[in-house]
Amino acid sequence: MIGQTIDARPSTSFFVFALPVISIGLVVWAVLSANPHIAIVAVLPLAVALGIWLGRPKHVVLVVEPDGLQIFGTHHKVRYADIQDVAVGGSLLDHDAGSVPALPMQIEHADGCLVVPPQMNVDRAEFYRFLTSQMPLRPVKPVPPALAPHAEAHIAKFGADKVQIVHTRRMIVERWRQSRRRWIGGSFFAVGLIWLAIGIGVLIVHPKQDEYTGWVVGGVLTSLFAGVALFFSNAKRARQADQVAMKHPDSCIVISPTGLAMSQGDLQGAVTWREIMKVTTKKSQFLSSSGVGGLQLHVRGGQILVFDIYERSLAELADIVRRNLNPA
Secondary structure, three states: OOOOEEEEEOOOOHHHHHHHHHHHHHHHHHHHHOOHHHHHHOHHHHHHHHHHHHOOOOOEEEEEEOOEEEEOOOOOEEEHHHEEEEEEOOEOOOOOOOOOOOOOEEEEEOOEEEEEOOEEOOOHHHHHHHHHHHOOOOOOOOOOOOOHHHHHHHHHHHOHHHOEEEEEOOOOOOHHHHHHHHHHHHHHHHHHHHHHHHHHHHHHHOOOOHHHHHHHHHHHHHHHHHHHHHHHHHHOOOOHHHHHHHHOOOOEEEEEOOEEEEEEOOEEEEEEHHHEEEEEOOOOHHHHHHOOOEEEEEEOOEEEEEEOOEOOOHHHHHHHHHHHHOOO
């Protein structure tokens, strides 16, 4: 890909067009019915559409040079040697991924983060594979001490190609989603202020028009709720699953031809394939209350909960378990 120019544009949301149409419809309705309150309501969908539009990832043009990505029109270059992670949808895909979801690509590097919109003039998967092939290799993460003897014994017995070691995934905060939430939350906050200003302005000029008191109250409540939502959105930077991963950074699963061993917080041990009766992805009461997805490995007398905190997805882990439970 060296020498190519990548033109990446954000995808257009349906709501960016639909919400202004709703606003225009409300204004027309307000004129025909001579009801100014309907026109005041029209401020809301228009402001939200503007927030969605401003919260989109920015259009970028990149020149693929031998040592890095030159951002066209600037003096800034993202050097391949400085790239730490390339994530799509908050996930780290396989380096040889055959397809990449139509979501912004987030390139974490030493000087910050470059968000590349999904609409590209090149194949997304090809660009992703190129970036991951150019970035420095991360050192191999060691097996936790609790599982090291088990892993070493099974590797010696079956070979390294027959034993899979699955570590916890690295936390990737989707910055573009945070930015979009801030813009949309800010649009609701602005609507609340507009409604408040309209209500107070009319009451000052026409004190007897009590119906505008509702706009004062509505404006205060809308701004208040939007401000609270923005505060909690900024405070809760990581998804709940990633928060669990941060609490148990040394969690690990060792999968071998005889079964699997796991170290996950206080849960440590091994189980053979014969001991597992079935695997489900249905959330238990604990998983539902914590908001974290996971697998349930049903064994005699209980269940083993595997949180959604690993480098392999739940679907991949479930598929591995089912293949071993029902070998062809």
